[in-house]
Amino acid sequence: MNIDFTAIEEKWRKAWYDAKINESVPIQGKKKFFMIFAYPGVTGYLHVGHMRGYTFSDAVVRYKMMTGHQVLFPVGTHATGNGAISFAKRVERRDVATIEMLRANGCDEETIAKLSDPAEVVRFFNQVYINDYWKRFGFLSDWRRFTCTIYPDYSKFIEWQMRKLMVEGLLIQRPYFAAACLEHGPVAIDPSETDISKGGNAEVLEYLLLKFDFEDGRKLVAATLRPETVFGLTNFWLNPDVEYVDVRVDGEIWVVSRPAAEKLKLQKDKVEVIGSAHGASLMARRCKAPFTGKMIPIFPSTLCDPNVGSGLVMSVPSDAPVDWIGLVELKKDKAAGDRYGITDQMIEDAHPIPIIDTPGWGPLPAVEISERMGITSLSDPKLDDATKEVYKTGFHTGVMNKSCGEYAGRPVEQAKEAMREEMLASGQADVFHDLSEEVLCRCGAKVFIKKIPDQWFIDYANPALTERSREHALTMKILPREYYDNIQNVLEWYRERACVRLGNWLGTRFPFDQRWIVEAIADSTLYPVYYVVSMYANTGQIKAEKMDEEFFDYVLLGKGDGSSVAKNTGFSRDVIESIRKEFEYWYPLDINLGGKEHMTVHFPVFLMNHVAVLRPQHWPRGILVNWYITATGGKISKSKGGAQPIPDAAERFGVDAMRLFYAHVASLYVDVAWEDEKVEGYRDRLEKLCVTVDELKSVTTTESSEVDAWLTARLESRLFGLHKYMEEFDLRSYVNDVYFETPQDLRWYVRRGGKNKSVLMAALEKWIPLMAPVTPHVAEEMWESIGKKPFVSQIQLASGSLSDKVVMEEAKERLVSRLLEDISEILKVTRIKPSRIVVMTSPSWKYEMTADALAATKGRPDISALIKKAMVSAKTPQEKKEIPAYAKDLVMNVTKASPEDRRGLAAPIDELEVLKKTVPFLQSEFGCEVLVFSASDPGRIDPKGKAGFARPGRPAVYLE
């Protein structure tokens, strides 16, 4: 069969949206379910991987809709930041990759021309996301509520949120050191290099500047990451070929390199270059080390890079391989020594001083590792690794040794921090930020670290807020389970977070200072709230410019007076009241689903902002995290492309096949590679199911059979299990049952001789709706094909049950299928072609003993009690002989039995009767005569004495 999935999708999509079944309306008194997925940033086309989480959400929402809930499933987009701006810039300068990517996605030239405007970029992609992705996939989202973070009404909401945070005392100001281009302001340093043209992997390093007193009162300033090593100082390094400058800082005169002076100007107030000093002139003189007061000589080193740190370096040859090798080389270089007046004795005096005891290392790790790695020259590239290794092990496992004064005996990790504080407090040191590698702005200019003296932060470290959030998180449904635990730690460790920024960004102006734009995380954490309001703004019933603090306070916090709000905003009182009522109805948010990248950023602040601003009854109730769909070779990247456009994939595989793939290919909580063949497999599966439905609905026979009751019961029990899965949002198990196990049931029914039209139709009427959450288009089509009225999407699913009757029917059929397996196994092993099969059910005493064993079970049944009881009522000597062995066997089986087996064994079924009715089926399966006896029937046919094998649930078999 060749099914035109695209046509089916189009048909039902249109039908749903025409009938507006996606529009959310509160029904007071009815249960509600409110779910969102973390809206995507508008930075280009999405790829097939992104649809995983979105589709999962839609499936959950559809399921909820079919189980008695009014649902709200709104969508929006996030355009704050520089994504659209940098996209527009790439288009403007006709960036080849960007243009090609647009064309590959079917974008025409006229549109491309428009996309050099960021606002157009946002408008364009908003439309792409809605139409080409979400509607195309049949989402039952309420489109009337769509919002975007740069809409004016959304901005009003963000302003309100910032005001509330201010009132709560959660907005604080303090200095901050940010990467910035002097021309273009702050830039983001990240591997995708959206703002920059070089240096995406750079890190911001925090150096400590140590001040060394020089004889004339100036201070030589060395930058270091390891202040604790001052105890091992032996000398100072300066580059004789580099120009150094005198800089006036806070009344002191510092000597640093010229680039360092420029950087300092950006990070400290009133920094002034007042003179210059050539490195060579300082050679062989002495300076006084901070902290220890030791006098050390100044030696030349060409390795002092004026662009790194301060351009001056302190030398600790015991723990820094570079310093050690520097000394070794200097010793060999007589010419340099002579030139600068450095004697052998001076170098000799600069021998390494052991300062840190590190397990597994000798007293001088730098010397040791240089020898081990065979490093003898400063040009050896292995120096980097050597330095890292010594630093890492020393920092984590080292202890300051006895020559470290009051710090002796303290772990390096602690000593470092304590010494830093002490030197800063005494004015012997200062802090300096620098980038670990060169970073260039898009404009080509160098990026520096710049002090922002008055940066605003949201105080997520606030202890009360943290505590309340953590407590609330414990009451939430957070999946996967690991994250439920881990979010406690994330919340605990969460620190102040910069919430506004300068520069050219899209977003909302900070209400307390218009120079700032609210940062992209800060404006995307409380927003589920806004979907309640957005619909009214979209329809023009309320106007952005009038949405003031009083308005939001009233509808979201229940504060104030409705008539006053109406008067001041000019909005209709009815509208205001219904927004407020809707908010009270839909909130709190039941589930927020987002990718795993949100675990340490979005989710914690999402939670904390709710806790900070809203009333407790409106705090969120659940978080679901999804892992990624990756490309076979690695992560599918938005910017780097390489993945097929979503509409193309939809056309090629069918939307429902993709939806099925997402839902079933793996648990939500693992990454999984996208493979065309797999998706094709799911498409084939769907086609098969369509065929199955077609065949079953065409059955016209009305004869009843033994298995009619079983099929009905089976679906009851499946239904019951499915709801259990969905309580845990375990869509994968749900799909496995609906799409793979249930068709097996139907096949078994037919194989067993089931052919009753009305039983089959009843089964289809139960089964097809179960597919509606995951493959809704195909489900609607099937539903229609069996003569039902649309929409299957709106059918209420039965709850299912595990009643005694259901258990008994399942146990009966299990008896039959197990017998079938046993016989097949024996046939396989013996390679007999049977002429007759004899089946023997257990003697009654075995049933009795089994019942006793099951009843006794709390832990293990008592073997001897079972034996004693059976012996008393034993009728024959043969029986007495069998009892002990059987009892032992039974106890083992009962302890190991699954709940299902246990229920089956306990079910009161007459095995002899059931099996006698199965004789025709067995005869046709094996093509020979089948006889059924009780093992205690004197007339049984059992020449090889197999009757003893009989157990309840597992009759004995004799073949010949």
Next chain:
RNA sequence: GCGAGGGUAGCCAAGCCCGGUCAAAGGCGACAGACUCAAGAUCUGUUCCCGCAGGGGUCCCCCGGUUCAAAUCCGGGCCCUCGCACCA
């Protein structure tokens, strides 16, 4: 640096929290049989090793431990992946 997750049969992937139901679900692939003129589709069966009676052996990255019992718990090791540090 700070933090998280993971290594299961030819492949993908459940199971692990709550030890016995586990030779380990399901899918894919492969093989065999049925149907068919044939192929495809579909259905049935097999797919770690041994076995002419429904059984036995070995197994879930490696090593060790706890236990009557470990894929599952604990300790150590090797390897992989990912998140964060004003991209969102």
